Amino acid sequence: MSYDDVEIEDMEWNEELKAYTYPCPCGDLFQITKDDLKLGEEIARCPSCSLYITVIYNMEDFLVQSDQTKKGIDPPKQQPVTVA
Amino acid sequence: MDIEFALLFSDCGSVFTCGDGSFGQLGHGDYKSYCSPIKLSYFVNNHVEQMACGMRHSLVLLKFQQGHSGDQIYAFGSGKRGQLGISKDKVKSVSLPEVTCGLDGINIVSIAANGDHSAALSNDGKLYTWGRGFQGKSDAYYPEHLTTSFCSTKATLGWNHALLLTGNGEACILGGNRHGVLSRPDKVSALENMQDSNDLLEEVPGLDGEKVVDIAAGSEHSALITEKGVVKTWGWGEHGQLGLGNTVDQTSPQPVTLYNEVPTEAVTSKVYCGSGFTIVIRTKDAPLPPRLLGDVTVDLIASYKIKFMEGRLPKHDANDEEYDLCYRCNNLVISWIFHAMSTEIADDIIGSRKILKYSEECFPCKGQNDSRSSNLVLPLFECKWEARALRDDQESTILGSPWLDFLEAPYDLIRNYTRLLRLV
Numbered sequence: 001m002s003y004d005d006v007e008i009e010d011m012e013w014n015e016e017l018k019a020y021t022y023p024c025p026c027g028d029l030f031q032i033t034k035d036d037l038k039l040g041e042e043i044a045r046c047p048s049c050s051l052y053i054t055v056i057y058n059m060e061d062f063l064v065q066s067d068q069t070k071k072g073i074d075p076p077k078q079q080p081v082t083v084a
Numbered sequence: 085m086d087i088e089f090a091l092l093f094s095d096c097g098s099v100f101t102c103g104d105g106s107f108g109q110l111g112h113g114d115y116k117s118y119c120s121p122i123k124l125s126y127f128v129n130n131h132v133e134q135m136a137c138g139m140r141h142s143l144v145l146l147k148f149q150q151g152h153s154g155d156q157i158y159a160f161g162s163g164k165r166g167q168l169g170i171s172k173d174k175v176k177s178v179s180l181p182e183v184t185c186g187l188d189g190i191n192i193v194s195i196a197a198n199g200d201h202s203a204a205l206s207n208d209g210k211l212y213t214w215g216r217g218f219q220g221k222s223d224a225y226y227p228e229h230l231t232t233s234f235c236s237t238k239a240t241l242g243w244n245h246a247l248l249l250t251g252n253g254e255a256c257i258l259g260g261n262r263h264g265v266l267s268r269p270d271k272v273s274a275l276e277n278m279q280d281s282n283d284l285l286e287e288v289p290g291l292d293g294e295k296v297v298d299i300a301a302g303s304e305h306s307a308l309i310t311e312k313g314v315v316k317t318w319g320w321g322e323h324g325q326l327g328l329g330n331t332v333d334q335t336s337p338q339p340v341t342l343y344n345e346v347p348t349e350a351v352t353s354k355v356y357c358g359s360g361f362t363i364v365i366r367t368k369d370a371p372l373p374p375r376l377l378g379d380v381t382v383d384l385i386a387s388y389k390i391k392f393m394e395g396r397l398p399k400h401d402a403n404d405e406e407y408d409l410c411y412r413c414n415n416l417v418i419s420w421i422f423h424a425m426s427t428e429i430a431d432d433i434i435g436s437r438k439i440l441k442y443s444e445e446c447f448p449c450k451g452q453n454d455s456r457s458s459n460l461v462l463p464l465f466e467c468k469w470e471a472r473a474l475r476d477d478q479e480s481t482i483l484g485s486p487w488l489d490f491l492e493a494p495y496d497l498i499r500n501y502t503r504l505l506r507l508v
Contacts, residue, residue, distance in 0.1 A: 051266070
């Protein structure tokens with residue numbers, strides 16, 4: 001079961017992780033990439049624990065940008081964040 | 085108890101903030117982040133009584149002053165869920181303090197914030213909450229009085245629950261339907277369906293009438309201390325934050341075995357919870373000198389956290405393998421203390437006030453006129469050296485943040501920490 005439902009506008013873009021993030025109660029961050037969002041993925045996972053959230057967003061907002069994105073590049077893997 | 089920013093306040097009631105400011109939660113009138121404490125100029129003429137940090141908002145309590153009708157709570161940061169209590173409309177965020185409405189004439193003794201929740205406790209034991217609704221209830225844009233027969237003496241907040249301590253030593257939980265079942269989704273939904281939405285406040289289960297003297301709420305777990313001094317934890321356990329030697333969730337309080345059981349002597353215990361960790365501080369009930377540093381034991385319960393830190397901090401030159409680990413743990417702990425938790429904790433652990441008082445007695449030459457004494461950080465820095473000079477029975481060790489070295493409980497603390505670390 002999803003820990004919470006979070007609107008995309010409440011998530012923060014993290015340049016280092018190249019992902020939208022939202023605080024996880026474990027101290028790490030729930031993360032979802034733009035590529036995920038373009039594919040219609042709505043689950044943002046925390047790399048440090050079992051919890052995940054449901055992201056509420058409009059898929060079309062992200063499809064517009066797809067032309068500018070180069071293809072063939074693997075999306076960066078989720079990394080745990082130093083939470084101290 | 086926030087994870088990304090901190091409020092500090094000095095003995096003379098000035099407020100300093102630092103950390104993530106992207107929602108205005110630092111209160112400086114901008115949305116910038118600061119990596120060192122900056123004095124909050126808004127309160128420059130006021131004595132700030134208390135402060136609290138939520139996930140993306142801050143609360144500040146000013147006690148009754150002439151020219152005001154009563155105690156006032158100021159709020160700043162994100163207000164999307166009503167956690168600022170400043171308007172009946174949705175407020176995205178404010179970056180300067182604004183007064184929380186609806187508490188006129190009420191004598192506030194304490195405030196609390198965590199997640200998107202805010203709370204205040206009045207001197208007659210009434211609890212007011214605002215912000216995100218508990219257990220799926222709608223958000224409250226103004227403080228709402230929780231109708232209950234209980235007279236509360238302490239209130240702490242998690243991300244989805246509140247814990248209350250009553251004058252009779254009972255512990256109650258508000259919105260505890262997911263507490264301790266987070267990793268068992270089937271059980272969550274079953275409980276949610278069962279829940280009578282009118283009756284959110286419940287007595288903490290499984291205490292069998294045992295009296296409670298202290299409570300603490302983490303993001304998704306809780307801890308309490310019983311009259312007999314036993315620390316009990318329950319809630320989410322995935323990160324070892326319950327200290328029970330496993331990562332299992334618990335729906336009722338379970339006794340924690342602490343490593344350094346303090347023998348026979350009278351001991352005062354305090355417990356604090358954060359996002360996925362718990363800290364217990366035990367102080368021997370004896371005057372501080374001459375063993376300034378030996379009378380505090382800190383037990384940190386958070387096994388899983390170390391994984392974040394592996395290899396992420398510069399390694400120390402020492403060849404000792406353990407030393408490396410210690411170095412990282414110590415940094416981690418100190419960082420948590422200062423970045424993840426409230427000043428109350430910092431005060432208790434560092435005993436800043438006690439040490440300041442002690443150093444005043446020992447070093448009376450440090451005059452009150454020193455303008456720097458208005459800043460908490462500088463006196464601490466000076467105290468470090470003084471405390472170190474006082475400590476003649478141990479070799480000096482420099483670990484962690486430079487102005488916190490005087491803590492010098494690090495070895496005890498690290499020993500506890502690494503030991504607990506290995507439990508899971």
